[in-house]
Amino acid sequence: MKYRTIGTDPQHRREVSVLALGAMLFGSRTDEETSFAVLDRYVEAGGNFIDTSDNYAFWEDGGQGGQSEELLGRWRRSRGVGDEIVLATKLGARPLAPGTSYVDNPEGLSAKVIRESAERSRERLGVEKIDLLYAHIEDQRVPLQETVGGFAELVAEGTVGVLGVSNHAVWRVERARALAAAAGLPGYQVLQYQHSHLRPRFDVPSDLFPDGSLGHAGPELLGYLRAEPDLTLVAYSPLLTGAYTRQDKPLPPDYDHPGTPARLKVLREVAQEADATVNQVVLAWQIGAELPVIPLAGASSVAQLEENLAAVDLELTAEQRGRLDAAH
Numbered sequence: 001m002k003y004r005t006i007g008t009d010p011q012h013r014r015e016v017s018v019l020a021l022g023a024m025l026f027g028s029r030t031d032e033e034t035s036f037a038v039l040d041r042y043v044e045a046g047g048n049f050i051d052t053s054d055n056y057a058f059w060e061d062g063g064q065g066g067q068s069e070e071l072l073g074r075w076r077r078s079r080g081v082g083d084e085i086v087l088a089t090k091l092g093a094r095p096l097a098p099g100t101s102y103v104d105n106p107e108g109l110s111a112k113v114i115r116e117s118a119e120r121s122r123e124r125l126g127v128e129k130i131d132l133l134y135a136h137i138e139d140q141r142v143p144l145q146e147t148v149g150g151f152a153e154l155v156a157e158g159t160v161g162v163l164g165v166s167n168h169a170v171w172r173v174e175r176a177r178a179l180a181a182a183a184g185l186p187g188y189q190v191l192q193y194q195h196s197h198l199r200p201r202f203d204v205p206s207d208l209f210p211d212g213s214l215g216h217a218g219p220e221l222l223g224y225l226r227a228e229p230d231l232t233l234v235a236y237s238p239l240l241t242g243a244y245t246r247q248d249k250p251l252p253p254d255y256d257h258p259g260t261p262a263r264l265k266v267l268r269e270v271a272q273e274a275d276a277t278v279n280q281v282v283l284a285w286q287i288g289a290e291l292p293v294i295p296l297a298g299a300s301s302v303a304q305l306e307e308n309l310a311a312v313d314l315e316l317t318a319e320q321r322g323r324l325d326a327a328h
């Protein structure tokens, strides 16, 4: 395994494995035995960066979520896991009532929610301190100042380490970080956005993003990452949930554009040259990128995880990387 650092504060920054493990479906779609086996193998291979959220996976049973955090809590206890494992969770997008969603009824990012939801997450996970806590989605009803202050209080109290943000417009990330910096408070240092080798269209509206997706790492986000050396990008859904290699998982409609076949062609060429799978080339391309990118992949079997772990040791040549970067 290889490692990189998230955060800058010497008291809170952490060394994390270059491949993060997504636990979104653990305890719901992925049963306990399989989830534990995947977690155990990930840790055995040197992985130490696990991602969840207080709302995972509410859509699986129409509830409010929490199954994933609870499963991680049981796994930690049963394995005697301590603070060597870096746990990241998120708040803000938990539905306030069963049968609703983050689109119509999210908990949001008030100081009260931040305090109370972080406390519930700590209980479910069985930890004193959340190593990395994200704002999951925007809350435009609450002044940013309040959200920034709410997160900073938890860091000051020692119950949260590093702060992160997901699915926010870049201008709101920058404004929140500027507010924090001006007040001498900790700001977001980990950006969690969808990022893979294929590029999506950004203008496809959805219920959450009527003006087009704010959840994908686009040119503005990548430029921001390049400009601000304290930031790390955690790239969610890097394997497009399996669509690169599986007939049963078609590419999402926002990848249906003329740039996609060119990117796929180069990916397949490089995979063949490197005697690797396309999934491994995607992950290796991210892990070895010039910008600090940590792919965050899910796995519903140990076999999938094994394939993904092997990407850590796949070294692409500069020429291959150049071709992968340039295809469009």
Ligand SMILES: NC(=O)c1ccc[n+]([C@@H]2O[C@H](COP(=O)([O-])OP(=O)(O)OC[C@H]3O[C@@H](n4cnc5c(N)ncnc54)[C@H](OP(=O)(O)O)[C@@H]3O)[C@@H](O)[C@H]2O)c1
Pocket: 021, 022, 023, 024, 025, 051, 052, 166, 167, 192, 193, 215, 236, 237, 238, 239, 240, 241, 242, 245, 246, 279, 296, 297, 298, 299, 300, 303, 304, 305, 307, 308
């Ligand atoms: N911040 C956010 O808003 C946000 C949004 C989404 C996800 N996330 C985080 O990102 C993590 C990963 O996201 P994701 O699950 O959407 O994306 P992903 O990593 O692209 O896909 C994981 C799924 O892809 C399939 N898969 C994984 N490895 C495979 C392999 N080697 N070969 C073939 N298929 C493979 C499996 O599907 P099957 O189980 O169907 O076999 C697996 O469940 C989540 O667990 C969550 O922590 C964050």
